[in-house]
Amino acid sequence: MQHSTRTLASRAVTAFALAAVVIPSLAACSDPGANAAGASPAAARNGITYNTSPEQHRIRDQKDPAAAAKVPAAIAKDGKLTVATSAGSIPLSFHATDDKTPVGSELDIAQLVADKLGLELDVKVTSWESWPLKTQSGEVETVISNVGINADRVKLFDFAGYRAAFMGFEARTDSTLQVNGADDVSGKKISVGSGTNQEKILLAWNKELEAKGKAPARLEYYANEADTILALSSGRTDLNLGPYPSAVYRANTRNDLKVVGKVNAGWPSTTLVAAVTQRGNGLAAALSAAIDSAIQDGSYAKVLERWGLSEEAVPSSQVVTAENFAAYKDAASKAVAK
Structure with a gap:
């Protein structure tokens, strides 16, 4: 090598x-x-x-x-x-x-x-x-x-x-949410793929929240990305956590979505x-x-x-x-x- x-x-x-x-x-x-x-x-x-x-x-x-x-x-x-x-x-x-x-x-x-x-x-x-x-x-x-x-x-x-490898949190442009850690997702409805690295992050954050006596995030699962984004844009979810490049793309080509947080896909380490x-x-x-x-x-x-x-x-x-x-x-x- x-x-x-x-x-x-x-x-x-x-x-x-x-x-x-x-x-x-x-x-x-x-x-x-x-x-x-x-x-x-x-x-x-x-x-x-x-x-x-x-x-x-x-x-x-x-x-x-x-x-x-x-x-x-x-x-x-x-x-x-x-x-x-x-x-x-x-x-x-x-x-x-x-x-x-x-x-x-x-x-x-x-x-x-x-x-x-x-x-x-x-x-x-x-x-x-x-x-x-x-x-x-x-x-x-x-x-x-x-x-x-x-x-x-x-x-x-x-x-x-x-x-x-980064994951991005997306929200509607009228949202005041900003995600820097577990406390910021308490009680929020978040779309995420089943069995994914981003799901692993959110499940770990939910454990942190529950240990603090705070409400965990509610994870929502959809069959594909199109359904996921429709749910977010229509207000059925508060946030989406997915690949950061795709979140950036949507933030720059749509008027209704923005990036409100970023996390390494290997959290709490890196990958x-x-x-x-x-x-x-x-x-x-x-x-x-x-x-x-x-x-x-x-x-x-x-x-x-x-x-x-x-x-x-x-x-x-x-x-x-x-x-x-x-x-x-x-x-x-x-x-x-x-």
Whole structure:
């Protein structure tokens, strides 16, 4: 691995930490489900022009021979990198205005990685719940779909980090709510995905509230993101907790919603979004090298800027496995404590 000489301390800012998941939804980190067909291509209030059309004109890159050399022979044999994505949450991964083409920042990252490895990008849209089985069976070679690392997942998969992982609290624009911690959600109705990292955070906060004799938040569950946002905008819920990039997108493209809080997906520690591979097959090292190469030549930053995600950039990638997860968890915990 190219980064083996770096100390854990220097990598604390990008450390991967425990982000417990509720079984049986091993796949859950967010619960994408909205379709973006019909979304406006006009410049948003944050200055980003979100291209939701099938014609993406993606940022492309050159092959990195050193990274390509790390690809396992069995994967390189067919000349393709088969990538699973859920196509469920704008601007991360969603269907374009033709209602069939997967687009978004995750697809752009996947393209950069494939380019760096000298492979053709082969995208497989899959349901969020299906990616673990499809990865383990070899049906897909990697998953690039806003998946966060946690203690349960590292038992079954290897990871290559590529983006910070934050969750955003959303409220209607006429709301006076501001969420900085558990006390701010006492008694509030909050939509959240079942079995997700964000649900884990809210359940922990509810325990804090109950210990203080305060009313816990009331968690509301909906089948998909579209129903979730409709409930929020119509006043049936007070807050929504979901992927921060999607919350930012809605705050900048709608007039009725705003971001009122932000929390790391690995609370009370930190975690990152990562590409997922079969455990022990060696592909994670190649993906990490490809991501680092894209970071170094600037194409990675251009992709994140294109989708308004620059604040979630990481300075480098790192392979995370069951063998080194505890060390990263410890490093992240120390970083948060400072």
